[in-house]
Amino acid sequence: MASPPVTELTDRAREIFRLVVEGYLENGLPLGSKALAANGRVNLSPASIRSVLSDLETLGLLAAPHTSAGRMPTESGLRLFVDGMMQVAEPTLEERAVIEQRLAEHGPIEQALEATSAILSDISAAAGVVMVPRRDPHLSQMNLVRLDERRALVVLVGEDGSVENRLLEIAEGTSISELQQATNYITSRLGGRTLSEAARLIGAEISNGQSALDEASRDLVARGLAIWSRDASQRPVLIVRGQANLLDDDALNDIERVRSLIDDLENKQSVSSLLDSAREAKSTRIFIGSENRLFALSGSSVIASPYRDREGRVVGVLGVIGPTRLNYARVVPMVDFTARSLGKLIG
Template identity: 75%
Template sequence: MTTPPIIELTARARDIFRLVVEGYLETGQPVGSRTLAGGGGVNLSPASIRSVLADLETLGLLAAPHTSAGRMPTESGLRLFVDGMMQVAEPTREERAAIESRIAGPGPIEAALEATSAILSDLCAGAGVVMVPQREARLRQISLLSIAERRVLAVLVGADGSVENRIIELSAPIPPSALEEASNYLTAHLAGRTLSEAAVAMKADIASGRSALDAASQDLVQRGLAVWSEDAARRRVLIVRGQANLLDETALSDLERVRSLLDDLENKQSVADLLDMARDARSARIFIGSENRLFALSGSSVIASPYRDREGRVVGVVGVIGPTRLNYARVVPMVDFTAQSLGQSLSKLIG
């Protein structure tokens, strides 16, 4: 069934629909006609309200989970509310200050990313997620250590103090002298450069014979560059914090849904794929329930927003995952503001 545009609903139907959705998002419980009539928001009898509720149910906007219960919005109803009726509540001055201070705290970039996922989780009562920016750090030093006959551990130290370990698989054993020679050569060529920048220079040196490396050292350098280039292109790291927030009082009545959601969160590659869909958005994107395949079974929602570097390029995505009854009006601007703050903070850290 196609969801009708909000303008096709009568003023009476819009008012009742809005009250049902807002009541459900606040309590997580279906809203009945007597509650609507007694709350003072609708000047109609319970019988008249029930008639409107039935019409909204026929349109696919509301559903009655039990015969004697009230109504709750369907996923289509939530989408109509979010797109056409929701009035966002911007973060308060205190919330903005808390976000900025946590993200801009002392420490490396990784600390800012951890703080971002944690503050989103704390303020939005969901699981906070941050996709780590895919960036090539400028390197300061590289060390090569033999860990097996045909395996070498490369320790890459970035100019920003970050440290990464990578494994290189060799086609044949390499003598310690070749390992040392390759390590010195890489450090000399990598210092102050990214891997991709250094790769261009090193490949040209090796091809022209200017590298003065023996065959074993050349093989090690070329294999290392191939591994690191491929890894940097496909590697996506996701930070998730606050899964415990998903276990609220309403979760006790639907443990299967929560178990499914926690299982989905363990599949970080799939979560990263979903967040990637928000990279081209100008502000927060909202995925409600089965609108995304990953969380279709758990009936969860995702609110995600891209964050940018100082040149305005998208480098990652932040978001909140929670039940479909998330407080969208509050969480959407919170995620947007957090994305902006993270981008500004990373620009200062990266320099």
């Protein structure tokens, strides 16, 4: 059932709803009419408050986990609160300085990405995730080293000094000279090209019969390029930190949900696909519970923001994954600021 616009709620209902949501986000517990009446912020009798709570439950904004346990927000209620009622708490100057300092302490961008995921985990008390920029480095050298009769190690060396190792299955009986011939042929055509550019050039030469390779080496090159290109496009590179934060005292009361969430985080391909859906967002995106299928069973929320290089191009996505009772008002602007700070470090 679609939730009503916040403007359709009476002032009294809006205030009670806000107090229930804020109480739940603070301590994870449902709030009842007696507690609401006792805190002095609602000038109504417990009976009148119960009536309003019942109306909010009928609208699908609140739910009662147990008959006498009070109310807590539903996913629809959280969405209404986040979109129409939440007052974000912008990071203080001190918090901004700490984030920028922690990022600046690390040299290579890979270390800055690791630091970013740890920062996100710390500020949210949940799991911090960073999707690494898709890299297609310019290559300077490639080596094929036979490991045994059926496997070879492929060593790709980038012009920036980066090294990638990949395994390639080879036909039984492949000689060292055939591996060397394939190595020399590919390396001679890298010439500062990316792997995808080199793959297109070499593929065209083989298709047009322009290569000087024998049949065995030609097959080795063709299969190798196909595997390397597919591996580069399909392999998600995701940094996740802070899974232990999900195992707090409250989690012990809902261990199955937490176990489901941790299992979901292990599925990095699916998590990367979810984060990737936020690449084109103009601002931070929030997914609550079943709004995304990946975390529907664990009832978790995702706060994700794209980060850009200095030219404004989106190069990756970062965010926070945790229980639906995340402190959205604090975490959303912190995620946004962290994304902007990381972007300043990326050339």
